[in-house]
Amino acid sequence: MPRTYEYPRPALTVDAVVFGLDGGELKVLLIERGLEPFKGQWALPGGFVQEGETLDRAVSRELAEEAGVQGVFMEQLYTFGAVDRDPRERVVSVAYYALVNLADHTTRASTDAVDARWFPAATPPPLAFDHADILQMALDRLRGKVRWQPVGFELLPEKFTLTQLQQLYESVLGTSLDKRNFRKKVLGFDFLVPLDETRRDGPHRPAQLFRFDHGRYTSLQRKGFHFEL
Amino acid sequence: MPRTYEYPRPALTVDAVVFGLDGGELKVLLIERGLEPFKGQWALPGGFVQEGETLDRAVSRELAEEAGVQGVFMEQLYTFGAVDRDPRERVVSVAYYALVNLADHTTRASTDAVDARWFPAATPPPLAFDHADILQMALDRLRGKVRWQPVGFELLPEKFTLTQLQQLYESVLGTSLDKRNFRKKVLGFDFLVPLDETRRDGPHRPAQLFRFDHGRYTSLQRKGFHFEL
DNA sequence: ATAATTAGTGTTTTTTTTACACTTTGTCAA
DNA sequence: TTGACAAAGTGTAAAAAAAACACTAATTAT
CATH class of the missing domain: 3.90.79.10 (Nucleoside Triphosphate Pyrophosphohydrolase)
Structure with missing residues (x-):
């Protein structure tokens, strides 16, 4: 050229x-x-x-x-x-x-x-x-x-626990978050779908696994919903 | 080279x-x-x-x-x-x-x-x-x-009225804002300093002029303050 | 069985945001 | 000079959101 x-x-x-x-x-x-x-x-x-x-x-x-x-x-x-x-x-x-x-x-x-x-x-x-x-x-x-876009999920495996999700936010933001408030907010999001599966991982109660539903997120977003954490 | x-x-x-x-x-x-x-x-x-x-x-x-x-x-x-x-x-x-x-x-x-x-x-x-x-x-x-950084002021003249400021936010964001709530929030910011001057502009009550104090803003910011509108 | 470890769960208080309408101060024209 | 007009300026109450806070549940290893 x-x-x-x-x-x-x-x-x-x-x-x-x-x-x-x-x-x-x-x-x-x-x-x-x-x-x-x-x-x-x-x-x-x-x-x-x-x-x-x-x-x-x-x-x-x-x-x-x-x-x-x-x-x-x-x-x-x-x-x-x-x-x-x-x-x-x-x-x-x-x-x-x-x-x-x-x-x-x-x-x-x-x-x-x-x-x-x-x-x-x-x-x-x-x-x-x-x-x-x-x-x-x-x-x-x-x-x-x-905090404004659900990009953090990209760092997690497809199936993850809420504790993993919380730790992700804590380490990225460098703060510590209240477990109950965190879960309360996060469980309000329709695009976080609970699976019929748990993660057994050491001598303690197993944790429920969740999955991030990209499709549902974008559809909610189009309806004016906006993510914030 | x-x-x-x-x-x-x-x-x-x-x-x-x-x-x-x-x-x-x-x-x-x-x-x-x-x-x-x-x-x-x-x-x-x-x-x-x-x-x-x-x-x-x-x-x-x-x-x-x-x-x-x-x-x-x-x-x-x-x-x-x-x-x-x-x-x-x-x-x-x-x-x-x-x-x-x-x-x-x-x-x-x-x-x-x-x-x-x-x-x-x-x-x-x-x-x-x-x-x-x-x-x-x-x-x-x-x-x-x-909304997160006070960049809007760059669009205004050095001295401006709160109505101008509000209109700026309204036109950039494409929303309309409540006058009283807007002023309440904005007047809480220490870096907006009222001047001993008004703007006479047509057959109505003159408006007080304000100035954005960059120095004060950065100093507040260092103390952990964070702007939001 | 019990000790250890993480998962999971609600309520109250505080803070922030929203909704809302009238009075003030100036100019201009009759 | 006074009355009509126009934008400036001002506070409170209700609703929503965020923050603070501590115990019970489920599993594994000993």
């Missing part, structure tokens, strides 16, 4: 902040860099946008390639354009964040000969480039969003 | 959705295109990111050049990367939105030999490229943001 516009063209990359929930703790998926610059340091998964590829597709591809992560919730976060973010030349990066059910992805994390590992999102190792800024912004965004 | 990375390089632009408030109505600033493609159609102000220029700076520059708009509130919105957004070649655009006090900018809007005009944000003319999508997203973002 001819270069119609004669202007400087910064390289364009995408980076992804992939969050997972391990027990009560929020984690991020990081990749060990095999090449300079920042060789040996940890970084967010990401890479160059290819010819004819939308930004969303670029992120999906990179996540599949570098981390074996596929078909997960993903949303654009922010575009980072500081002139010296990459020590070699100008690289503008469109950052995304993704929420995955860690149980499904923990084993497949390592692919592509690179080392990929989960780290505590709040206390990551030193990161390459401006990835610490990106991570911080993703954390802020997640915290801001989780 | 050597091209260290050998990858396709889409052209990179910035676009800005500039909102202003005219009477009770929310407006957008549009520019008539002088060149193909979409010659003669209305479009968002914007242009190419220059060598060594951050994204924020690029938007500021374009706004100053194309619309005489300077020193206003501005925030990154989203990055649009559809492959065919520009009919000629791939162009990725980082969109921003800005809030201006329309009274200060209405006259200077036309500069640079291009025609720049304010249009109702809710019912704009047909727009070039995917600018209608960008505008829609900016509207959604503004609506979402205005």
